[in-house]
Amino acid sequence: MEALIIQALTGLASASSLFLVASGLSLIFGVTRIVNFAHGSFYMLGAYLAVSLLALLPRGDPMWWWLGVLGAALAVGVIGTVLEMVLLRRIYRAPELFQLLATFGVVLIVQDLVLLIWGPQDILGPRAPGLRFSIEILGQPFPVYDLVLITIGPVVLAGLWALVRHTRFGMLVRAATHDRETVAALGVDQRLLFTAVFALGSTLAGLGGALQLPREAVTSHMDLAIIAEVFVVVVVGGLGSVPGAYLAALLIGQVHAFGILVLPEITLVLIFLVMAAVLVVRPHGLLGRPLAHARGGEAVAVLRAAGPRVRQIAWVALTAAILLPLAGSQHVVTLATEAAVFILFAASLHLLLGPAGLVSFGHAGLFGVGAYAVALAVKHWAAPMAVGLALAPFAAGLAGAAFGVMCAHLSGVYLAMLSLAFAQILWSAAFQWVALTGGDNGILGVRAAGWEGGGLAFYYLTLTLCLGGMLVLRRAILAPWGYGLRAGRDAPLRAAALGIPVVRLQWAAFAIAGAAAGMAGGLFAYAKGSVFPTYLAIPKSVDGLLMVLLGGIHTLSGPLVGALVFVGLEDVLTRATDLWRMALGLIILGVVLVFPQGVVGAVSRRTRDA
Amino acid sequence: MLSRRTALMAGAATLATTRIASAQARPIRIGEINSYTTLAAFTEPYRKGWMLAQEQANRTAARPFETLFRDDGGRPDQALSQAQALLSTDGCDFLAGTFLSNVGLAVSDFARANRRLFVASEPLTDALVWSQGHRYCFRLRPSTYMQAAMLAEEAAKLPARRWATVAPNYEYGQSAVRWFKELLSRARPDVVWVGEQWPAQGRIDAGATVQALLGMQPEAIFNATFAADLLAFVRQGQSRGLFRNRAVVSLLSGEPEYLEPLGDEAPEGWIVTGYPAEQIATPEHTMFRDAYRARFNELPKLGSIVGYVTMQAIAAAVARAGSAETEALVEAFRGLTWVSPFGPTEFRAIDHQATLGAYVGRTAVRGGRGVMVDWRYADGRAYLPADDIVRQWRPQG
Amino acid sequence: MLEATDLVKTFGGVRAVDGVSLRVMAGEVVALIGPNGAGKTTLFNLLTGQLMPDRGRLAIAGVDTTGWSPRRLARHRVGRGFQIAQAFASMTVRENLQTALVARDRGLWRLWRRLASTAVADADSLLAAVELADQADRPAGDLAYGDLKRLELALALSNRPRLLLLDEPTAGTAPAERRTLMTVAVTLARRDHVAVLFTEHDMDVVFAFADRVLVLDAGKLIAEGSPASVRANPAVRRAYLGSEA
Numbered sequence A: 001m002e003a004l005i006i007q008a009l010t011g012l013a014s015a016s017s018l019f020l021v022a023s024g025l026s027l028i029f030g031v032t033r034i035v036n037f038a039h040g041s042f043y044m045l046g047a048y049l050a051v052s053l054l055a056l057l058p059r060g061d062p063m064w065w066w067l068g069v070l071g072a073a074l075a076v077g078v079i080g081t082v083l084e085m086v087l088l089r090r091i092y093r094a095p096e097l098f099q100l101l102a103t104f105g106v107v108l109i110v111q112d113l114v115l116l117i118w119g120p121q122d123i124l125g126p127r128a129p130g131l132r133f134s135i136e137i138l139g140q141p142f143p144v145y146d147l148v149l150i151t152i153g154p155v156v157l158a159g160l161w162a163l164v165r166h167t168r169f170g171m172l173v174r175a176a177t178h179d180r181e182t183v184a185a186l187g188v189d190q191r192l193l194f195t196a197v198f199a200l201g202s203t204l205a206g207l208g209g210a211l212q213l214p215r216e217a218v219t220s221h222m223d224l225a226i227i228a229e230v231f232v233v234v235v236v237g238g239l240g241s242v243p244g245a246y247l248a249a250l251l252i253g254q255v256h257a258f259g260i261l262v263l264p265e266i267t268l269v270l271i272f273l274v275m276a277a278v279l280v281v282r283p284h285g286l287l288g289r290p291l292a293h294a295r296g297g298e299a300v301a302v303l304r305a306a307g308p309r310v311r312q313i314a315w316v317a318l319t320a321a322i323l324l325p326l327a328g329s330q331h332v333v334t335l336a337t338e339a340a341v342f343i344l345f346a347a348s349l350h351l352l353l354g355p356a357g358l359v360s361f362g363h364a365g366l367f368g369v370g371a372y373a374v375a376l377a378v379k380h381w382a383a384p385m386a387v388g389l390a391l392a393p394f395a396a397g398l399a400g401a402a403f404g405v406m407c408a409h410l411s412g413v414y415l416a417m418l419s420l421a422f423a424q425i426l427w428s429a430a431f432q433w434v435a436l437t438g439g440d441n442g443i444l445g446v447r448a449a450g451w452e453g454g455g456l457a458f459y460y461l462t463l464t465l466c467l468g469g470m471l472v473l474r475r476a477i478l479a480p481w482g483y484g485l486r487a488g489r490d491a492p493l494r495a496a497a498l499g500i501p502v503v504r505l506q507w508a509a510f511a512i513a514g515a516a517a518g519m520a521g522g523l524f525a526y527a528k529g530s531v532f533p534t535y536l537a538i539p540k541s542v543d544g545l546l547m548v549l550l551g552g553i554h555t556l557s558g559p560l561v562g563a564l565v566f567v568g569l570e571d572v573l574t575r576a577t578d579l580w581r582m583a584l585g586l587i588i589l590g591v592v593l594v595f596p597q598g599v600v601g602a603v604s605r606r607t608r609d610a
Numbered sequence B: 001m002l003s004r005r006t007a008l009m010a011g012a013a014t015l016a017t018t019r020i021a022s023a024q025a026r027p028i029r030i031g032e033i034n035s036y037t038t039l040a041a042f043t044e045p046y047r048k049g050w051m052l053a054q055e056q057a058n059r060t061a062a063r064p065f066e067t068l069f070r071d072d073g074g075r076p077d078q079a080l081s082q083a084q085a086l087l088s089t090d091g092c093d094f095l096a097g098t099f100l101s102n103v104g105l106a107v108s109d110f111a112r113a114n115r116r117l118f119v120a121s122e123p124l125t126d127a128l129v130w131s132q133g134h135r136y137c138f139r140l141r142p143s144t145y146m147q148a149a150m151l152a153e154e155a156a157k158l159p160a161r162r163w164a165t166v167a168p169n170y171e172y173g174q175s176a177v178r179w180f181k182e183l184l185s186r187a188r189p190d191v192v193w194v195g196e197q198w199p200a201q202g203r204i205d206a207g208a209t210v211q212a213l214l215g216m217q218p219e220a221i222f223n224a225t226f227a228a229d230l231l232a233f234v235r236q237g238q239s240r241g242l243f244r245n246r247a248v249v250s251l252l253s254g255e256p257e258y259l260e261p262l263g264d265e266a267p268e269g270w271i272v273t274g275y276p277a278e279q280i281a282t283p284e285h286t287m288f289r290d291a292y293r294a295r296f297n298e299l300p301k302l303g304s305i306v307g308y309v310t311m312q313a314i315a316a317a318v319a320r321a322g323s324a325e326t327e328a329l330v331e332a333f334r335g336l337t338w339v340s341p342f343g344p345t346e347f348r349a350i351d352h353q354a355t356l357g358a359y360v361g362r363t364a365v366r367g368g369r370g371v372m373v374d375w376r377y378a379d380g381r382a383y384l385p386a387d388d389i390v391r392q393w394r395p396q397g
Numbered sequence C: 001m002l003e004a005t006d007l008v009k010t011f012g013g014v015r016a017v018d019g020v021s022l023r024v025m026a027g028e029v030v031a032l033i034g035p036n037g038a039g040k041t042t043l044f045n046l047l048t049g050q051l052m053p054d055r056g057r058l059a060i061a062g063v064d065t066t067g068w069s070p071r072r073l074a075r076h077r078v079g080r081g082f083q084i085a086q087a088f089a090s091m092t093v094r095e096n097l098q099t100a101l102v103a104r105d106r107g108l109w110r111l112w113r114r115l116a117s118t119a120v121a122d123a124d125s126l127l128a129a130v131e132l133a134d135q136a137d138r139p140a141g142d143l144a145y146g147d148l149k150r151l152e153l154a155l156a157l158s159n160r161p162r163l164l165l166l167d168e169p170t171a172g173t174a175p176a177e178r179r180t181l182m183t184v185a186v187t188l189a190r191r192d193h194v195a196v197l198f199t200e201h202d203m204d205v206v207f208a209f210a211d212r213v214l215v216l217d218a219g220k221l222i223a224e225g226s227p228a229s230v231r232a233n234p235a236v237r238r239a240y241l242g243s244e245a
């Protein structure tokens, strides 16, 4: 019994730190609708800046320690403000999710900056003077600092609550979250509101990071380690709801603490299971309310079939792709194979993101199902390639359909998060079901004689299947089915009043996108000759998002161009410099600022205007 | 300032030597892949050690060495792209490196399919030389099995009978725990295993994990967490009294990469594998350490050793083969012996595993820093299973 | 054609629709009026399945349609125009109608045939009917608001409705525009013998086009009758005094 109480207290301490970070993210999302990946970077910067500040301040005096922590948090707030003013402010009118791309660019840049400034060593920051000891609780030593953290959570909650309930700023925040017209009607300078919320949110993240110093090491992985978890908290709590975030943090903290006792092997996936369960029962999270519709004024371009100019370009490109092996080296062929695979992957994600308006953060899950289907078929049945490549889209299509059933009633970021959970659950199966999947060591030797990855035969096969698959998707988008999907996205009420079976069309979109992603994954498995859980991991999903967004959501050739740009950039940059993340991040920011409609979106806009 | 100038001069010197050398012969090009962005704490000293060995080798080698370092971002698929590019575009003669086990296995599989040599430096997984072993892959570091065996030997001497384990939840942690349990149980049938903790790598919830371990009331703990997880685990363990009156046996924790960040909070009396760089006084090690210090103005870390010795072995193998051609090199690596900073070392012909060992000792805090004391060198040779068992595990032919 | 009995819908504590019963005959044009917040849109949402009533029954064309989804009602040939125009912004005007027509003909599961070549003639004749033919190739997202309301009307008409429910078909348009819009709607409806129920704030429009007027206030029907009788009704005047002159 005592042990359980102590465990619960430990969970409470973790909950407080989670809450600090999550509340900031929730506020930012509620007001600006930005899925801010850089929030984890703010958290990490808070910790690193606190280390540096505390090294400058007198040691051993509690007052200086706390001032240092606060100073670090404020410094992060300043960084967040600057980021909002020079970057995000310029792109609020770009298509939804484009800001996500920008914040991801920031994540990449900060990762390298942190390595450059603070070096690669993990740092164990100074503990809070005066709070280093433990006290006996129920006969067990318990760190006093954790008790302090347990109280900081509710204190911050109360502060935020008072701010949101009883100030004009708070009223605007609530209005912006749930009722956008009011804000516009009040004649408020929205930009100021956005900046202020960003400043507040990033300060909270920085505070969360700085307060972690006594508990864990400061590392350059902190950002991504926390961000997924914080997303979970925000979504479970209900987007934009600060009390919800606290409740969810408590829940997740306890799930961690007791999950470790009962099922220590599945700690990672447990929180995603909890999130999936919560979203199925409460589609808007524990305390969330339906959000006001996203920012208005977003330009939605009309999708057009290719005109004669584009057709010409396409034929030239196709000829080039076919002739490529004549000119290029082995590496170029491999790269082109990979590019073809990612074109299909991006096109399948685009079907969901674009025409269907279904934001998926877990598309790599379906890609991975295809890859593992092939790998398992080869490993256990020595299946020939034809069987593998039939199985991959079939298995992933089924997975997509199953997923479609799960999230039929969700939309927007909630859907995105459930898809993330879905992919994480698949990932952890690949990662931890060692007997079947080989765990993180993966499955090796996924090859078919005569069709080696990097070989010419395989290149042409991949080119045919991937470009063919992309054309089929494209065709379906321009067919009545695709229009029905877009109708459901553009005006769901109208679509329903016209008798369009939106949910079923979307469900089919999941299955079809799944099959296409699975085909891409299957080909990828053969191309690489091995499969690993990283194929289903979050970074792969993010890669897909980057490709689609780089190319432009509201165009048909966007995913193709985006995938080519991404694969090319990654190859060139990773071979040229160890600072490739920063370079990629800067390029992403450049694209975001110069082409807020994506590369293709910008080009077609320009040609149309001309 | 001084260090930067010497580094610059050394850099200029290498440039000069390569230029002179390249006039004589085409350099031998090594394609090196590692997690430079995601595991920089290890790979930075690693690259320094490597460069030192390469510079030393180039002073005498008939054909100079040139290494292209590539980042795998911690992802096997990226490593495979790099491997492909290094061989086909960059014209590398063979591949080397890698840190993560899955990346190592991916590159090894690629090497097998393409019949090109791959010298794995750091990945610890047993599969690399045993269940997935093949002609074209060699591995330097003592594997999970070997290091678990070193620790199990020490653990068997402890009076403790109730043991708990904590390890990161992936192949490395799982096989470390499996081997440690098996080997310790074999030596001490009276041992009981009271519980296991499996924190996610890089995301340990240290407070809860420590609390859960406390609840199991073990007499001793086997730990395989490392890096940031280890730091958090130690801190929470100290403040919650987990290590009070308990023996801890801990894999890798004596490596400077992981011990140094702990500073004066380093635990006392843990039995660990590691590398007491400043204390080893064998002539070969002193020579290495002095050269490293002169070149980089810092103490070598374990990464430095791994990088240095890998390159050293490559140079020795090339000298032995008299060529950089794959098949000749493979033959040269099989049974290759050379003197590393840890002493005489061999690449076994039977499974392509090097006999490089590790240092086993206890942790202590001296002058506000964590150090290893009472250590000894555990030669890898002594911790490998018998040949007939290896033949069972490793595909023959 | 439409027969609603004792419909009730509450939001939290507010009885937005409070025991409304009404009938609309085939070929009849009925106006539903009432001050802002009277519950008109809510009533429409009950009639078209967007909201489920807490109580009450609904029959359309002799079939009990209580609890039907909007989609099923659409198949039952109920047309709906929204107060805030709802068009598909990422399509051209013609594509909007093509999509609607294909949906009516249950052709949405075609994945290969291009939409571009589908139902063009029907779409264009509907566009001509609402006088929008010249805008056929413009993106719906770029339309002026008056044109958007025309498109809205065309969409509501696309499933050959026998019952047409128009929620403020002229809201947000200029007075001259209102008359043309209503003329179009009512002419088409009378031609095809469609039952029409519409809401409208402009009394001139109401009295010019409605055969019969229903007055809703605070969720309750307070008056019903010919335009002239309703205009004279003191209760109606009282209801409007607070909000409109």
Ligand SMILES: Nc1ncnc2c1ncn2[C@@H]1O[C@H](COP(=O)(O)OP(=O)(O)OP(=O)(O)O)[C@@H](O)[C@H]1O
Pocket: C011, C012, C014, C016, C034, C035, C036, C037, C038, C039, C040, C041, C042, C043, C083
């Ligand atoms: N979804 C909802 N949740 C809560 N209350 C609602 C909701 N929809 C409408 N209401 C309330 O129900 C009442 C009736 O609203 P409704 O929109 O039906 O009025 P209306 O007659 O259409 O007004 P208007 O002339 O302004 O269009 C109002 O008090 C409104 O605030």
Ligand SMILES: [Mg+2]
Pocket: C040, C041, C042, C083, C167
């Ligand atoms: Mg209304």
